[in-house]
Amino acid sequence: MVIESRSRIVKHLVNRLRDTSVDAAVFRGLLRECARMLLVEAVDTLPVAEKRIDTWQGGFTGEFIDEGNIVCVAILRAALPMQEGVMAALDGVEGGFLAMKRDEESFKSRLYYDRIPDIEDKTVILVDPMVATGGSLHDALTLLRQRAPARIVSLNVIGAKEGVERIERAFPDVDVHIAQIDPKLNKDAYIVPGLGDAGDRAYNTV
Ligand code: PRP
Ligand code: URA
Numbered sequence: 001m002v003i004e005s006r007s008r009i010v011k012h013l014v015n016r017l018r019d020t021s022v023d024a025a026v027f028r029g030l031l032r033e034c035a036r037m038l039l040v041e042a043v044d045t046l047p048v049a050e051k052r053i054d055t056w057q058g059g060f061t062g063e064f065i066d067e068g069n070i071v072c073v074a075i076l077r078a079a080l081p082m083q084e085g086v087m088a089a090l091d092g093v094e095g096g097f098l099a100m101k102r103d104e105e106s107f108k109s110r111l112y113y114d115r116i117p118d119i120e121d122k123t124v125i126l127v128d129p130m131v132a133t134g135g136s137l138h139d140a141l142t143l144l145r146q147r148a149p150a151r152i153v154s155l156n157v158i159g160a161k162e163g164v165e166r167i168e169r170a171f172p173d174v175d176v177h178i179a180q181i182d183p184k185l186n187k188d189a190y191i192v193p194g195l196g197d198a199g200d201r202a203y204n205t206v
Contacts, residue, residue, distance in 0.1 A: 002168045002176045003041070010037045014157060014180045018195045024204040028081040031129055031157065031202065034179055035085035038155040039125070042177045045153050046070060047123055067092030069150075071119050075100050075128040075140055078198035082127035082155060093125070098143070100136050107189045109136040111143070119149040126154045129198045131178070132191050134163030141171050151175075157198075158182055160191045 005011070013034045016022060022030065049066035052059055073096040074083035087093060096116035100109045124144055131137050137154065144152055154167075154176045164181055167174070182191050190196070200206045 001172065001174075002164055002178060002181075004181050005038065005041060005177070005179045007037060007041070010034060010041075010179045013037065014195075017157065018193060020196070022201075024202055027201050031078070031081035031198075032085035032088070034129075034157050035082035035127060035155055036089055038157075038177045038179060039086055039089055042125070042153050042155060042175065045123070045151065045175050046125075047150075065090060069122045070094070070125060071096050071117055071122055071149075072125045072127065073098060073116055073119075073140070073144065075126070075136060078129050078202050079127045081202060082129060082157075086125055086127060086155070096124075098140050100140065102132075102136055102189075104188070107133050107135060109139050111139065114143065116144075116147070119144065119147050121148065121150045124149045124152045126152055127156075128154075129157035130191065130194075131156050131159035131163045131167065131176075132185055132194075133160075133189050134166040137163075137167055138170060141167070141174060145171075153177065158191055158194055160185045160194075163191075 017030050047066040051064045052061045070093040072086045072093050076099045094117045099113040102109045152174045156178045158180050159178050184192050
């Protein structure tokens with residue numbers, strides 16, 4: 001299921017990201033914040049567990065997010081700040097990486113490297129700011145699903161309508177929390193209006 005954010009602060013962050021005067025450091029900070037906000041929206045899909053801790057008043061049993069059963073997977077490069085945002089809020093989750101690059105002629109993504117801990121029966125939070133054709137997210141979800149996670153939650157910043165619909169059709173059981181769905185792709189398969197190339201903008205390689 002695709003859930004587009006209705007939060008005014010999330011929309012504000014998306015529109016700040018669109019602004020070409022935003023430099024790389026600020027751009028990464030905005031992606032980080034956006035991921036944290038989307039995490040709040042997705043929190044009900046995360047596992048919880050009771051845990052006993054020591055406090056200054058003695059023992060205390062409370063409900064915690066079950067961080068030991070969550071893995072946050074980033075699709076390189078542009079998702080790195082989003083993963084930082086998630087892992088700052090949930091410091092006990094494991095991190096995983098998928099190095100993917102979209103070929104800018106065929107628009108197909110290519111996997112160069114994956115480094116993902118065991119996700120069997122765990123919840124995966126997959127992060128990637130952009131869903132353009134949906135090819136990268138589709139390939140990432142296909143790969144993850146083969147490793148038998150209990151559930152996959154995807155956090156994304158901007159998606160093109162057609163890419164998002166493609167993901168919804170192929171993975172109806174994955175909760176896709178997305179900040180903004182934009183209307184279309186241009187002939188180069190960039191999202192319009194979108195924000196340009198997220199990886200380049202985040203890492204000063206424009
Ligand atoms: C971007 C983006 C997505 C992908 C989306 O990454 O971060 O992963 O493109 O496009 P798609 O939906 O058509 O597959 P890119 O491959 O450009 O790599 P980068 O983050 O290193 O710039
Ligand atoms: N990748 C991006 O970073 N931006 C787009 O609009 C499409 C793919």
